[in-house]
Amino acid sequence: MAKTDDLILFAQVVEQGSFSKVAELNSLTNSVVSKRIARLEADLGVQLLYRTTRKLTVSEAGKVLYQGAKNVKQAAVEAIDAVYGYGESVTGHVKMSVPTISGDLLLADAVAEFCSMHPGLTVDMSLENLFVDLVEDGYDLVIRTGYLEDSSLIARHILDxxxxxxxxxxxxxxxxxxxxxxxxxxxxxxxxxxxxxxxxxxxxxxxxxxxxxxxxxxxxxxxxxxxxxxxxxxxxxxxxxxxxxxxxxxxxxxxxxxxxxxxxxLGIYAVYPFTRQPPRKIRLLIEHIRERYLAMRECF
Missing domain, CATH: 3.40.190.10 (Periplasmic binding protein-like II)
Incomplete structure (x- = not known):
């Protein structure tokens, strides 16, 4: 059985394209990273990466595994950050855009509630159906329905x-x-x-x-x-x-x-600009919004 931490490490290797970068991120040696990936390959009985002196290439099996491994990695990050979030203040400003139907139905109340839970936070929420340009218009978070084409953005599925x-x-x-x-x-x-x-x-x-x-x-x-x-x-x-x-x-x-x-x-998604680690206030706000959606899932 593949270990969860090895799956997370594998996802990092694919994203970084380098054993040495992943070793540095995790305060490990290159040989430890290599051994753990080799252990994962042995556990699964397939080759996940082709290694040469110049580059790493992901195999077909590796590409399939990565789709699940990155979800494991994201879930671990979110679970840990959610716990940290209870003990830390969430401050600053969030500019977000939400669709009119969900905005009227539950998001206005959910976001206002989140602000009341974190007195140091302010949110500017626009209700509009057009898909805004997150980077150009300076949005930190957008809730949208439908297919996301821009690969420079991260979309987290909430529900359908x-x-x-x-x-x-x-x-x-x-x-x-x-x-x-x-x-x-x-x-x-x-x-x-x-x-x-x-x-x-x-x-x-x-x-x-x-x-x-x-x-x-x-x-x-x-x-x-x-x-x-x-x-x-x-x-x-x-x-x-x-x-x-x-x-x-x-x-x-x-x-x-x-x-x-x-x-x-249509899927409902929380969308934010691609970063290696989005701010904690954004992750906590997304989780709060997701919980409110799921509490009303019978409506959808």
Whole structure:
């Protein structure tokens, strides 16, 4: 069985590209680092690194192992820092950006609570859906949904946000309930303009994978709250994140038209600029936000 500390050491070797750098980071000798990597290779029965006098090359098996090893390393860092954080003051300023739906739903309260827990900390939180330029605009932390393309940023997955199609009982009573996704082409579909896949392309689960139904309607907006109000007013069907309308479902003000059939699900991520070690206040804030999301996971 591979030892956890050897996995962490292996992740460091891949990231640093050098035994000597890792030895220096951990106050070890080169020979100790080499022996521990050799022990890991022996335990797993595969060669992880090809070593020459000039460079280290990661094998295919090593690349696969690194994906898990770096998670072990990150989890260890976060666990230790979380404990340290209880005994240390968290001070300074954090500039962050969050999406409007999550900001209204839980992040404003969660971040304000974090500030009250750490009196020496101030936070400037913007609510916006556009993906800001973290480095150019000076953001320390961004909460975002969707795929992250910029490799110069670090993204920590928090949870996934399921989308739903909903309508008010008055709308269903007036024009009937669509029985299949294909029925939507005859309905008034209220469209959320803030979508990377297109406001009129609604995704569903099928027997052979997800597929798209093209819809149309007389109302479109880039504001989620406005879309929810239009749906509550009985003016059509809306395709939105479940967290936006979860309480409306519980009260019966909106109906989940296609439960478990909607295919769209987006990851929610905490994103910050790439550094070898992000500030403790950022790591603690991310963990606090993550706990608040997970406490409300049934909404998502």
């Amino acid at each position: 946000s399921q989308w739903v199609i909903c309508a008010a009982p008055a709308y269903i009573a007036s024009v009937g309930k669509p029985m299949t996704p294909e029925d939507l082409v005859t309905h008034n579909c209220l469209q959320y303009a803030y979508q990377t896949t297109g406001a009129s392309e609604w995704e569903f689960k099928g027997d052979s994978g997800n597929y798209i139904v093209k819809v149309a309607g007389n109302f479109s907006t880039d504001n989620a709250a406005a879309l929810r109000k239009a749906a509550l007013g009985g003016y059509g069907l809306a395709y939105v994140p479940r967290c936006l309308v979860y309480q409306d479902f519980l009260k019966g003000d909106l109906i989940d038209v296609f439960p478990k059939r909607v295919g769209k699900k």
